[in-house]
Amino acid sequence: MKEKFRWGIIGCGLIAPKFFQGLEKTGEGHVVAAASKSIRCARRLQKKLGVPQVYGSYAEMLDREKLDAVYIANTHAEHAAAATLCLNHSLPVLIEKAFTRNATEAEEVIALARARNLFCMEAMWTRFNPSTAKVRELIAEGTIGEVRDLRAAFCVKMPPSIKTMPWNRMYNPYLAGGALLDIGVYPIAYAHMVFGQAPERISSSATMAWTGVDTTSEYAFDYSGGRRAELIASFREDRPREAVITGTKGTIRIPHFYGSDRVIVTRFGHSPETIQCEPNGFEHEIREVHRCLREGLIESPLLPLDETLETMRTMDTLRAQWGMKYPGE
Numbered sequence: 001m002k003e004k005f006r007w008g009i010i011g012c013g014l015i016a017p018k019f020f021q022g023l024e025k026t027g028e029g030h031v032v033a034a035a036s037k038s039i040r041c042a043r044r045l046q047k048k049l050g051v052p053q054v055y056g057s058y059a060e061m062l063d064r065e066k067l068d069a070v071y072i073a074n075t076h077a078e079h080a081a082a083a084t085l086c087l088n089h090s091l092p093v094l095i096e097k098a099f100t101r102n103a104t105e106a107e108e109v110i111a112l113a114r115a116r117n118l119f120c121m122e123a124m125w126t127r128f129n130p131s132t133a134k135v136r137e138l139i140a141e142g143t144i145g146e147v148r149d150l151r152a153a154f155c156v157k158m159p160p161s162i163k164t165m166p167w168n169r170m171y172n173p174y175l176a177g178g179a180l181l182d183i184g185v186y187p188i189a190y191a192h193m194v195f196g197q198a199p200e201r202i203s204s205s206a207t208m209a210w211t212g213v214d215t216t217s218e219y220a221f222d223y224s225g226g227r228r229a230e231l232i233a234s235f236r237e238d239r240p241r242e243a244v245i246t247g248t249k250g251t252i253r254i255p256h257f258y259g260s261d262r263v264i265v266t267r268f269g270h271s272p273e274t275i276q277c278e279p280n281g282f283e284h285e286i287r288e289v290h291r292c293l294r295e296g297l298i299e300s301p302l303l304p305l306d307e308t309l310e311t312m313r314t315m316d317t318l319r320a321q322w323g324m325k326y327p328g329e
């Protein structure tokens with residue numbers, strides 16, 4: 001068995017430390033280098049975490065370091081270029097959500113990874129949390145009967161601050177900002193998991209910021225046999241960030257569904273039962289990457305690339321319904 005995986009990080013922002021700590025928790029690898037477009041940013045991360053080597057250029061890190069895999073955590077608009085760079089350096093990639101800006105970019109990254117026989121996965125950490133595995137198990141066992149309906153909300157109010165300024169990535173169309181790609185992607189990917197397919201019909205609405213990206217967006221997905229998902233993402237309001245799956249025999253409620261430690265099952269006519277799960281964290285998705293690398297898999301069966309591509313296509317359809325385009329599209 002491989003001793004320790006040597007990881008590089010691209011993008012030295014807010015989420016990079018969470019990956020670093022998740023990797024340490026696995027006990028299976030270390031971050032050996034990190035790169036930012038700004039060497040100051042990279043040095044800040046180095047000081048905070050003790051990353052051995054940092055670079056002010058992505059290409060320089062890839063040229064100089066001996067890496068086993070790269071975690072890509074810059075803006076959505078930069079994911080495709082960074083992934084292409086890594087794959088062309090023969091390096092497997094774990095790419096933060098949203099995978100790319102749009103389905104066309106996703107297709108190109110996926111085609112390159114497959115052509116070069118290299119591992120590639122969207123870092124949709126929710127999918128790998130133990131609570132999510134429990135939800136899949138409960139559905140498969142028929143605990144709530146046939147799944148009929150999913151409601152999920154990811155709404156987090158961002159008060160006027162630096163984060164809501166147009167140059168911040170959240171609101172910046174040039175960086176593929178907006179609630180849809182930043183947080184809407186979680187309930188959309190969750191719906192894909194629950195129903196095991198992309199929606200057959202999509203209707204939606206969005207409230208736009210003056211910068212041209214959505215600040216609140218709502219999606220209704222229809223599936224065969226009258227099954228349905230109603231989802232919402234917002235930067236403008238707080239709501240309980242939960243998912244409720246209703247079946248013919250009961251419900252599963254998942255508080256903080258994107259990173260939950262527990263699920264609450266109610267069989268109709270019975271009291272709710274809380275199932276405590278192992279703690280959530282990035283370590284679960286990272287262990288899955290390591291397992292795939294060890295076994296020579298180029299994608300994870302838990303989050304296949306075709307599913308990531310379907311999610312990107314769904315988000316393209318939603319944006320088309322609102323007339324929302326990123327510059328250069």
Ligand SMILES: NC(=O)c1ccc[n+]([C@@H]2O[C@H](COP(=O)([O-])OP(=O)(O)OC[C@H]3O[C@@H](n4cnc5c(N)ncnc54)[C@H](OP(=O)(O)O)[C@@H]3O)[C@@H](O)[C@H]2O)c1
Nearest residue numbers: 011012013014015036037038073074075096097098167169
């Ligand atoms: N899995 C999760 O729980 C989770 C949570 C939050 C975010 N994310 C995802 O992780 C990725 C990074 O998110 P984050 O919160 O870490 O973002 P962030 O702190 O705002 O920025 C991350 C990096 O993106 C680049 N960047 C940010 N703003 C920029 C700007 N105005 N101009 C040019 N480059 C800019 C920089 O890359 P360089 O350092 O290379 O210059 C920066 O270090 C996104 O895909 C996001 O959706 C995931």
